[in-house]
Each structure stands twice: as C-alpha cells, then as structure tokens.
Amino acid sequence: MTDILVVEATESDLPLILRAERLDGYDAVVGRWDEVRHRLALADKKYRYFLAKDGNEVVGFAIVRDWASPDRVSLIKRIAMLKPGQGYGSRFLQSVLDRIFNETDVHRVWLGVFPENVRARRAYLAAGFVPEGIARGSAYFGGSYRDELVMAVLRTEWDAAGS
Ligand SMILES: CC(C)(COP(=O)(O)OP(=O)(O)OC[C@H]1O[C@@H](n2cnc3c(N)ncnc32)[C@H](O)[C@@H]1OP(=O)(O)O)[C@@H](O)C(=O)NCCC(=O)NCCS
Known part of the structure; x- marks a missing residue:
C-alpha cells in the first residue's frame, strides 16, 4: 500500500470537502x-483541516477541533473518505494523530461515533483509538439526540505504539 500524504486544506479545497x-x-x-x-x-485557529492524498488524488478529509488547546485535549470533529473501505481512513487517521501529537502538546485526542457505524469504529480501532463508553444523547443530529461511542488515544498510548 502506498503512503497516505497528509496536507492542510485551504479554502480552495472546500468544493471537495462539501462533496x-x-x-x-x-x-x-x-x-x-x-x-x-x-x-x-x-x-479559526481552533480548527485544522487536513486532506488525505494518495499521490495527487485527494481521498478524504478530516477536521480537528481544539487544536493546541490549553486543556491539551483535541477532537477529531469530522472525517470522511471519498472512497471508503479501502484502507485509507485508518492510515489517514494515524497520520493525523502523528501531526497532532508531534505538533502540539496535546495529551488526549478523542472522537464520537454512532455505535452502529461499524466501518468507522473498525477504522478508529485500527488507528489506535480505544473505546471508552457511550455518551448518551451527546449528538444533536438530524433533529434528535443521538448516543455516541467515545473513543480516544492518549499520548502515552501513541508513544507506546512507537509513532
Ligand atoms: C469512517 C471512514 C472515515 C473510515 O475510513 P475508511 O477508509 O472507510 O476505513 P478503512 O478502510 O481504513 O477501515 C475500515 C474498516 O471497516 C471494515 N469495513 C469496510 N467496509 C465495511 C462495512 N461496510 N461494514 C463494516 N465494516 C467495514 C474494514 O474491513 C476495516 O476494518 P479492519 O481494519 O478491521 O479490516 C469512512 O468509512 C467514511 O468516510 N465513512 C463515511 C463517513 C463517516 O462515517 N465518518 C465518520 C463519522 S464518526
């Protein structure tokens, strides 16, 4: 498998992100x-947008919120791949984690995923995220309050994984 290149997105990438x-x-x-x-x-300095590239082709994007936050906790606010299920997402997330842990003094990176989104959960597990529990009604989504599975990686775990 080729390496996934991670680059910061700019306004000119918005059409692709919207798509x-x-x-x-x-x-x-x-x-x-x-x-x-x-x-x-x-x-907003609180956010960082990243693109995943396979060669010249953009294959997905991710948004990190609370970048370099004083609380040392950052959130993967959103991630979407243009071609899901091909191994891009987990590798992209690992690279995004590397960027966050290398470039900031964050201690914890977390995300919330709808429990039934098995593909995403598996990708997050493969990237090193640890399931922590269900946050009840934590996402106001499509007009209702949805439970989310909270998953996170601590710096100690990222270090231990030898990144
Ligand atoms: C979630 C997402 C970013 C993951 O990226 P991806 O490139 O699809 O993930 P990967 O291919 O690296 O890994 C997917 C894992 O799910 C498995 N998988 C693939 N298709 C699947 C399916 N339809 N159902 C269940 N599992 C599936 C793969 O085998 C792999 O697991 P493994 O590593 O244990 O073998 C991507 O699927 C996506 O953009 N989904 C739509 C948007 C979304 O759900 N965003 C996240 C919201 S929290």
Missing part, C-alpha cells in the same frame, strides 16, 4: 456544514 460530506448515505453518519460555516472554521 465528501454529501456522498450517498453519509447523511446518516457524518455531520455537514455549508460553505459559510466551513469558511468560518477555516479562519
């Missing part, structure tokens, strides 16, 4: 913003 959020079936599993909301986040 990735809106792929068939994604409305049930991942949040989406309009372009205005994305532009606000891109201009």
Whole structure:
C-alpha cells in the first residue's frame, strides 16, 4: 500500500470537502456544514483541516477541533473518505494523530461515533483509538439526540505504539 500524504486544506479545497460530506448515505453518519460555516472554521485557529492524498488524488478529509488547546485535549470533529473501505481512513487517521501529537502538546485526542457505524469504529480501532463508553444523547443530529461511542488515544498510548 502506498503512503497516505497528509496536507492542510485551504479554502480552495472546500468544493471537495462539501462533496465528501454529501456522498450517498453519509447523511446518516457524518455531520455537514455549508460553505459559510466551513469558511468560518477555516479562519479559526481552533480548527485544522487536513486532506488525505494518495499521490495527487485527494481521498478524504478530516477536521480537528481544539487544536493546541490549553486543556491539551483535541477532537477529531469530522472525517470522511471519498472512497471508503479501502484502507485509507485508518492510515489517514494515524497520520493525523502523528501531526497532532508531534505538533502540539496535546495529551488526549478523542472522537464520537454512532455505535452502529461499524466501518468507522473498525477504522478508529485500527488507528489506535480505544473505546471508552457511550455518551448518551451527546449528538444533536438530524433533529434528535443521538448516543455516541467515545473513543480516544492518549499520548502515552501513541508513544507506546512507537509513532
Ligand atoms: C469512517 C471512514 C472515515 C473510515 O475510513 P475508511 O477508509 O472507510 O476505513 P478503512 O478502510 O481504513 O477501515 C475500515 C474498516 O471497516 C471494515 N469495513 C469496510 N467496509 C465495511 C462495512 N461496510 N461494514 C463494516 N465494516 C467495514 C474494514 O474491513 C476495516 O476494518 P479492519 O481494519 O478491521 O479490516 C469512512 O468509512 C467514511 O468516510 N465513512 C463515511 C463517513 C463517516 O462515517 N465518518 C465518520 C463519522 S464518526
């Protein structure tokens, strides 16, 4: 398998990001913003946008929130691959984790996933995320409050994995 290259996204990548959020079936599993909301986040130091590239081809994106936060906790706010189920997502996440742990003094990186999203859960496990428990009603999504499985990686675990 080729290496996944991780690069920071810019406003010119928004059409692709908007498209990735809106792929068939994604409305049930991942949040989406309009372009205005994305532009606000891109201009906000709290957020970092990353693209996954396989050669010259962009294969997905991720948004990190609470980048370099004083609390030393960051959130993978969103991730979507343009070609799911091909091994890109887990490798991309590992590289995004490397960026976060190498470039900030964060102690914990976490995310929330709908428990029934088995593909995402497996990708997160493969990237080193540890399931911690169900946060009840933690996501207001599509007009209702949905439970989320919280998964996280601590710096000690990332260190131990030899990254
Ligand atoms: C979640 C997501 C980013 C993961 O990226 P990916 O490239 O699909 O993940 P990978 O291919 O690296 O790994 C997928 C894992 O699920 C398994 N898998 C693949 N298709 C599957 C399916 N339809 N159902 C269940 N498991 C599946 C794979 O075997 C792999 O598990 P393994 O490593 O134990 O073999 C991507 O699927 C995606 O964008 N999904 C839609 C949006 C989404 O759910 N975002 C996350 C919201 S929390």
